[in-house]
Amino acid sequence: MKLWIISAIGIKECFRRRILYGMFLTAGLFIFLVRGCDSGTVRGERLLLDAEARASIAVSIAFHGIALWSFVLCSVLSMSVLARELDNGTALLTLSRPIRHGEFVAGKLLSAFIVSIMHLATLAIMLLVFVPAPHRWKIVLGTVFLVPALMLCTLMTSVFSLITPRVIAPLLAMMVYGTSCWAALPYYFDKLRLIWTPSPAITRAYQFLPCFGDLQFIGAAVVRGASFGEHLTGTVLNTIVYCVGLWIVNVILFSRRQRS
Amino acid sequence: MQSAIVTRDLTKRYGSVIALDGVSLTVERGEIFGFLGPNGAGKSTFVKILLHLVKPTAGDASLFGVPVHEPRARKNVGYLPEHIRIYDFLTVAEFIRLHVRLAGIEHDAVRKEAEHCFEVLGIASLRTRKIGTLSKGMLQRVGLAQAIIGQPELLILDEPTTALDPIGFADVRRLLLDMRRCGTTIFLNSHILSEVERTCDRIAILNHGSIVAIGRPGDIAKKDHYLEIIADGITDEMLAQITSKLKISIGRDGSVLRAYPQREQDAAALHSMIAMLGGRVRSIRWHSETLEDLFCRIVHHETVDHQRNRD
Numbered sequence: 001m002k003l004w005i006i007s008a009i010g011i012k013e014c015f016r017r018r019i020l021y022g023m024f025l026t027a028g029l030f031i032f033l034v035r036g037c038d039s040g041t042v043r044g045e046r047l048l049l050d051a052e053a054r055a056s057i058a059v060s061i062a063f064h065g066i067a068l069w070s071f072v073l074c075s076v077l078s079m080s081v082l083a084r085e086l087d088n089g090t091a092l093l094t095l096s097r098p099i100r101h102g103e104f105v106a107g108k109l110l111s112a113f114i115v116s117i118m119h120l121a122t123l124a125i126m127l128l129v130f131v132p133a134p135h136r137w138k139i140v141l142g143t144v145f146l147v148p149a150l151m152l153c154t155l156m157t158s159v160f161s162l163i164t165p166r167v168i169a170p171l172l173a174m175m176v177y178g179t180s181c182w183a184a185l186p187y188y189f190d191k192l193r194l195i196w197t198p199s200p201a202i203t204r205a206y207q208f209l210p211c212f213g214d215l216q217f218i219g220a221a222v223v224r225g226a227s228f229g230e231h232l233t234g235t236v237l238n239t240i241v242y243c244v245g246l247w248i249v250n251v252i253l254f255s256r257r258q259r260s
Numbered sequence: 261m262q263s264a265i266v267t268r269d270l271t272k273r274y275g276s277v278i279a280l281d282g283v284s285l286t287v288e289r290g291e292i293f294g295f296l297g298p299n300g301a302g303k304s305t306f307v308k309i310l311l312h313l314v315k316p317t318a319g320d321a322s323l324f325g326v327p328v329h330e331p332r333a334r335k336n337v338g339y340l341p342e343h344i345r346i347y348d349f350l351t352v353a354e355f356i357r358l359h360v361r362l363a364g365i366e367h368d369a370v371r372k373e374a375e376h377c378f379e380v381l382g383i384a385s386l387r388t389r390k391i392g393t394l395s396k397g398m399l400q401r402v403g404l405a406q407a408i409i410g411q412p413e414l415l416i417l418d419e420p421t422t423a424l425d426p427i428g429f430a431d432v433r434r435l436l437l438d439m440r441r442c443g444t445t446i447f448l449n450s451h452i453l454s455e456v457e458r459t460c461d462r463i464a465i466l467n468h469g470s471i472v473a474i475g476r477p478g479d480i481a482k483k484d485h486y487l488e489i490i491a492d493g494i495t496d497e498m499l500a501q502i503t504s505k506l507k508i509s510i511g512r513d514g515s516v517l518r519a520y521p522q523r524e525q526d527a528a529a530l531h532s533m534i535a536m537l538g539g540r541v542r543s544i545r546w547h548s549e550t551l552e553d554l555f556c557r558i559v560h561h562e563t564v565d566h567q568r569n570r571d
Contacts (some may be wrong), residue, residue, distance in 0.1 A: 005358065093359075098332060098333075098335045098364065102333055107292075259313065
């Protein structure tokens, strides 16, 4: 119950951030512009894309676009939730109530996560409305895979914000996100594997990095109606382990900084 | 029945700096306890340890018998920090309702409890004002309002009257006395010694992380009840004779003598002995230190000792 009370205040705080509206409007404008584009005729060197293939590519690009946009917003919101409480000293009064540090941390992180989900959901709905797609429900299903990725992003950015200057935290989180996507590429694109076989070092890094890339590519595969390969179980396990681990690290770091 | 606050050998070190050095203290239920000390003595650290906002290096503390690390220890505790920092985007009403909910008050009673706090602190007119637009004094009242939510069993106030005008000052005193009548234990950190002297049942003086005096304000000051004598013609030999005969400790600063007799009758004996030995007494009077004198003397004395030990 107290977790939701803290979270409600956090959500209110997030909605005061102008960047939220700025990013939402920018994303909305791009999605709206897609509607005005004439798909025309796309002729490759050896193939002619039909209308459905073109729509599928457009939806995929839009999906990856909203994923990237949501990660950026999520990391920007998450960098402040705990670090700002410590810097401003506003946590002091709340923590003098019968609340565990874990509850407080969960409530604050939940607020950034919820606002990011709301942003993602709104963009996905706009995508549904403005972009013609043969299987619209697949967009919804694909977006669901971004939810755990946003949770990971929230937890990771918050950890970075507690150990580095606040502004660096989203950059670090986006670096991890980018590396994870890059490392996952050959495992989801067969044709890429023909020209690039990942080295054992890259494979190891891929296995141990948080599965941002996997979650996004699995979501994209669902949107395209393609199969998402054999990586689902590993991705789910990796995400759970990372979420639990990062959550514990968040609580420990916050408590240490608060009580020091 | 468990005491309101019990600490045993509470120690807190920040690197090489000792903020608290083995503080053992018991505050009984229903008393107003004043915690005094100069800046940097460790008062706020002590309070933060009680609220589990700071972890002690050693020792333990409990509130009503519950160790402070357990959240239930803070269930019936109200706290007003020295520098109150609140989410400035909330209105006063939203802030108070937030803390009413965090205090665990039933959902149906939230509005009623919030209204009660507004009324007691006289801030009903501020309900719709944003926290960020309040003056320091108003903010202090709002902070006090959140501290008294749910009629806490223990109220911990860190400099509650700092930003208040004389009317606010009097209101706070009245509030504290009313709450004490209702059985609330009040732990008051303050620099305003006259206020502490008037309000508190017991006080402790903290300096360099250690308690250097503890007791009732009157009793502590009484320990330093002395006789001030202004006399002419007093020689060192005369003083030695008086001291050995009357068994009284006497200090001297020019023609001013400071004697610490055990009994009231010794004043007359001292007067006659000075006259008998050829001295001329110009004035003689009992002198009691105020809490302020006592505070300054103890803190100054301790600081000099501390410095000497460090050197």
